[in-house]
Amino acid sequence: MLTDRQLLILQVIIDDFIRYGQPVGSRTLSKKEKITFSSATIRNEMADLEELGYIEKTHISSGRVPSEKGYRYYVDHLLSPQRLTQEDMRKIKSIFAERIYELEKLVQKSAQILSDLTSYTSIVLGPAVKDNKMKRIQIIPLNKETAVAIIVTDTGHVENRVITIPASVNASDLEKMVNILNERLIGVPLIELKDKIYKEVADVLRTHIYNYDSMLKTISETLDVPQEEKMFFAGKTNMLSQPEFSDIQKVRSLMTIIEQEKDFYRLLRKNSKKGIQVTIGRENQLSGMENCSLITATYSVGEEQLGTIAILGPTRMEYSRVITILNRVASDLSTALTDWYQNS
Amino acid sequence: MLTDRQLLILQVIIDDFIRYGQPVGSRTLSKKEKITFSSATIRNEMADLEELGYIEKTHISSGRVPSEKGYRYYVDHLLSPQRLTQEDMRKIKSIFAERIYELEKLVQKSAQILSDLTSYTSIVLGPAVKDNKMKRIQIIPLNKETAVAIIVTDTGHVENRVITIPASVNASDLEKMVNILNERLIGVPLIELKDKIYKEVADVLRTHIYNYDSMLKTISETLDVPQEEKMFFAGKTNMLSQPEFSDIQKVRSLMTIIEQEKDFYRLLRKNSKKGIQVTIGRENQLSGMENCSLITATYSVGEEQLGTIAILGPTRMEYSRVITILNRVASDLSTALTDWYQNS
């Protein structure tokens, strides 16, 4: 186990490194207020800390730099709690300044403000459409072959897609079907729609509609709702200002990951456990993210978890500040949404 | 005026520089097949070309590099026409491989393929929603205060927004109004909707609907259609692979512009004259784009111009190839869309 003094030194090293981005030497440390012993003592302790894997040297006679293990320990045990400034609070409140009517807009704005506050990149995983409840289905013919299918949910979200209509289906049948669907399916979560149709509505349809079979295809096309939550980015270019990304190679590999979205989405889903999650450097298991840390928090309505907000920054990230901010935004977001859902 | 020999030299210099990205010296030039005279002669000619402002030196004893004026002349007079390879043609055709049902998807795919083909960044300005014609309006109440307003256009595009409903408006009035709007406004371009309402539909509404005045707000909220075309990017990170962007500063300022979208949109609109438009370096009048050129082409249905496709690359760009590709894609896109509009 680490001694108290070692912990102190580890903490001060990481704090300093996060602040200035330069390897920290024993002399610098000895000048810190909290540190009452000499640089030689510090050197001895640092040698031990290095042997244990918490800090590293960039070259043989350099100051020390936190290792991933060091950051991990720091995040788990050494974080000094932060208070938000007035200014920070003001910005966070500004997310909710206007009355919200659309979830997506709110979520997008949150991402924007988060990246503003932190100067890192922020990512928000939006509420999953698949959990919204059906409010209304509408099919509007465009011409002989095609129509627009529209599904409105209880949250005001609108899903729409262009579908093909089999030649054998006529307009009145279509209308009848839409009516039946609207009668039977209100309040059903979108993800369950397809299931429900086959189990409960099929019989009714068969008796009322002549062309039931050829209509099946149309129905299932219509109800093909995207499974995945939308991902909103803000401040993608913020990372370019971080000194660790002065190397164009690193920038490229990171940007490629962000641009691809798919792998990144999966990574975010993995982290979507409740509360604050921190993954550091290679813990992310995505090449190109070796120098990055990801901090995620979840927001919810009542007990139901709705989505994830996250900050992507360099491993040398202001963990404490970011965690405080994320916590705050996530909880404010949850409160606002719970309110909103109750009133609608 | 430039002599034929000077033109030849200018052309070969630019061709070579575009290919290899290195300043071109007289010795290198003298070895080219097309060039039959000695390096000393070339040096004399280059001195003249430099004096006239077509080429520049990077330092006192370096080879020559095209100036913006040089590129401008090259693009206007010296482009050697290119033929597309089989592979290029195949990729372009793949845009139209699947039957298209939604304009936006097609346009997005075009952007993707364009950036693939060129390794530059591509931007597509989508068809303006405001020119689409009204097919159906729908207002679906969510709760006492709010409703979703949906406008479907003849192209299958769906616009939707959440609106507030004044307490004084009741459901049946709302329904009545929607019916009247649907009767009177089918086929009207979205941009004209608001106008039309006040001029032609207002009277009908006033006589049929009790709560006309308080409903005005609802109507105008509903019909507030975005004026601007959507902008689709593809290959944003491609620029990172260009050697001229090995400097992180340049990358940052360029990315910031791309990220902002607003200025960029305006720039693209300025270039939306018919045919191929090339703006080189500072001609773009956007700081951060000094090292970039923008090539745009427009696509249309029949005579009506619908949107713009563009390639953003370094000034040292393969103008000839890009122009050929853009021309091709724009014309194929126009043909496909004209077809599509006729059949619907």
Added chain:
DNA sequence: TGTTAGCACTCAGGTTGTTCGAGTGCTAAA
């Protein structure tokens, strides 16, 4: 008169050597 060979000159970029400062580890004394 236009073209070319030759030559002196310039400069970027790579290599090498040097110095400086920040840092280390080790040892011996407190």
Added chain:
DNA sequence: TTTAGCACTCGAACAACCTGAGTGCTAACA
């Protein structure tokens, strides 16, 4: 156990030097 002192290491910054690619100019040539 802590600390002062010292020898040592290394990176970064800098100057000196060399090389190669390139230029401009001049004088001779066709």
